[in-house]
Amino acid sequence: MAKGLTWTIDDADHMTQAEIYGEVLTKLGYEYKNLVALTADLAGSTKIGRFQKDFPDRFFNVGIAEMNLFGMASGMAASGLLPVVSTFAAFAALRCAEHVRTDVCYQKRNVKIIATHSGTSFGQAGTTHHCTEDLAVMRAMAGMTVIAPADAYETARAVVAAMEWDGPVYIRIGRSFEPPLHKSMDSFDFEIGKAIKLREGTDITVIATGRTVPGAVEAAEMAANEGLSVKVLDLHTIKPIDVEAIMEAVMETRRIITVEDHNVYSGMGSAVADVIAASGKGCVLKKLGLQDEFSIVGYPDDLLHYYKMDADGIVEAIGQVMKMDFEADEDWEDEI
Amino acid sequence: MALKPAELKKLKQTALRIREQIVEVTYTCGGAHIGGAMSQTDIMVALYYKFMKFDPKKPLLPTRDRFILSKGHGGVGHAVILGYLDCFDKKELLDFNKTGSPFGMHLDWLKVKGVDASTGSLGHGLSIGIGMAIAARLQNKKYHTYVVLGDGELHGGPNWEAIMAAAHFKVTNMTTFVDRNKLCIDGPTEEIMGVEPLKDKFEAFGWKAVEIDGHDFEQIVDAVEQSHKETEKPFVIIANTIKGKGIDFMEGLAKWHYAGLDEEMKKQALASLRRMNKNG
Known part of the structure; x- marks a missing residue:
């Protein structure tokens, strides 16, 4: 069993991908003492409030300022920390694409990006809050690993795998109650790069x-x-x-x-x-x-x-x- | 603590050597961001030769002080200083801008030893510096982070996101300079897009701000020492400088933002530097 998977989330059927992500991130916080979580006024929406509660000193909300978000994450990664950045896909991939490119990928900084509300999963919010371009943008960034998990279980496995993966990772997840694809957390093999x-x-x-x-x-x-x-x-x-x-x-x-x-x-x-x-x-x-x-x-x-x-x-x-x-x-x- | 006369003399001599070498590199490589490299030199010489904990033989030591040249186009000046500190063989500088050289106009930390962040695109350095400073605090590390911003750079929004964040997170283990040479590429900052009143703006954003002559070592040293003592607010030193400083035919002219030098101009530039050093 992969590192970090010595626990289970029984209630995953009733949780969204983002909620599962929030749970997993908190667990990983205990395991990786250098893990810090950053967001841009979307702690609630990206469900990382739980991490904030357990690790207030390792949680940074920069307000609605995504360019600074990635710059700070880059500086932290350059100095011994493991930053996990959570915001909506539209903002991570589009609003501050150049900051992801220049601060994270170009400088080979080990930053993990969890982009929620990807694709059209934020349905009623419309195009400004949808993101149907992020795979294209992120694929084009040299050195970026790009993952789109199918359900909450896969999200959990992808986030855990990303921690041990060398280099920047972009994980795009949804917002809504995606139906579970898998039966449980360990009912399938998950390896980055393996379909x-x-x-x-x-x-x-x-x-x-x-x-x-x-x-x-x-x-x-x-x-x-x-x-x-x-x-x-x-x-x-x-x-x-x-x-x-x-x-x-x-x-x-x-x-x-x-x-x-x-x-x-x-x-x-x-x-x-x-x-x-x-x-x-x-x-x-x-x-x-x-x-x-x-x-x-x-x-x-x-x-x-x-x-x-x-x-x-x-x-x-x-x-x-x-x-x-x-x-x-x-x-x-x-x-x- | 005031600078001793011998120390002051040494800093001035070092700055002269660095400026001469920037002229040499500009001549050899066919063109460089010479104007801004000249304006930032005294600030950077003071930091590298007076303040920073930095071992050129171990440029990635976790305890080292961090330096980020957010105005990344000053890279030619930064590279010359790192060369003089023996981070690498000075002779390598003669390949500046050449195909395959580790040195381009904007330095990449993965290629040039001693560089802490790859800059060039403006509006990135301060955020990175904040990240490094917060990382020090979280991990109980004692290093200090220094950031040098350009003034034209402050037109851009990302800086103000970072300026707001530095105050919010009470980042006091970082000292920020603005190389206020008052010129961007197209002309005077106040004509292109005014940044004044700059000190008031920083103060309104919750910073402690001082304004100095960025070519006066005593003022630079005094301001940096003051910044180290600050425990409540992030500290910015607005350093009034002259673009092209030390070269009489360049000083205060936007057209020398990026330029090349022929042999005659190089001779004139070096003569001017030596003359001005003697007089100043």
Whole structure:
């Protein structure tokens, strides 16, 4: 069992990703004496108030001033502390992108960023508080590790793993009551950079990340009723990407659908496309997510449906991709 | 404690050597941020040669005092000082700005020994300094953090986020300078975007602020000593300086923010530095 996982959170089914994160952070505070938590007037919203209560001297609320937030974290990391910064994804990845780049990544500072309310998970708040660009921004930062856990359990495992991971890590989580994907904290293997194979299949692969993963599993089950064999990968780490798992899917199914609560430009789907293109192997790829538009207001689950990132949308896409006739030739040897 | 005459003489001599070397590097590398490097030199010479606990042979010692040049374009001046302290072989400075050199206009701590933070983009250094100072406090470490800000840099919002935070978190184990040379790239700060009344602004943000002549070692030393005694508020020293200080044809002119020197100009610059040093 990984360091930090000698405890369990029994009530995880009833907790949001952010609440679980708050619990885990507090536990880690006892384990890592140099861990400090920073936020920008979002201690309540990012659920790290519990850490503040247990470690008032190691908690820093800088007010609504995100540029200073990352600068301070950089200085702390340079001087023996382990800063964990929590704020909304829109502010961490966009408002102060240059500070994350220059103060954290460029200077190789060991800062962990937990970005809540990512994608469209803050439904009714609208585009200013959604973030459908962060995977693109963070992927482009040299040295940044990018993770999008699927549920509260994965969030807990990702945060624990990030503590022992050398270098900056960006973990994007949701806001709402994402349904649990896993049964418990230790019912699955979690390793940064290793996709979780949720379902084997031979006709098509659905690669999902973050809060779209449970819908992908549901879609696979629905398609199975129609006689289709759907492989499902939970690609929780967008960078470094699991080339092996993606290539296995390419070779086994030659049809891939990616699903992400993010703009389809330069997000997880694009990262998968890079892998496929570099391999020289032929594969149909359909990217589900926001099709280069700003998000509408709505309940978080409704938005998944609206943007066809839920089980219904994925099943529809499976139907479309299965109809595509992309290569009559079954011989792989002529490709590269 | 007032500076002894011998000590004062030594600081002045050191500053002259550093300025001469900045001229040499500017000449060799084809261009550098010479104006601002000249204005900051006396402040930095006082810090490195009089105050800072810093072992050039062990530049990452956890107990060392921290120095952050938030006005990162002054990197050429910082690199020359670190070279003179023997953090690395001075000869390496001749490669400044060249392809593959560890030294570019803006210094990177991962490449240049003795640098504590990679700066260049303005509005970053003070926040980093606050982080370092708070880390000292949390871990019961005794090191002191020094930050040098530019004045044009203060146009930017991130500084004011940091200025507010330093007072809120009562960061008193840090001394901040503003190299107030009154010029940014496009002209006088007060014409481009006024920063005055600067002392009042810092005070309104909860700082203790003093204003000095940034080329007078006695005033610099006195102000730094005062900052060490402050226990309630973060301390800023607004150092009135002259861009291009010591080189008569450069002083007070914005166009020397970044420039190159030909052989004749280099000779004139060195002559001016020596003349002014004798007179001042």
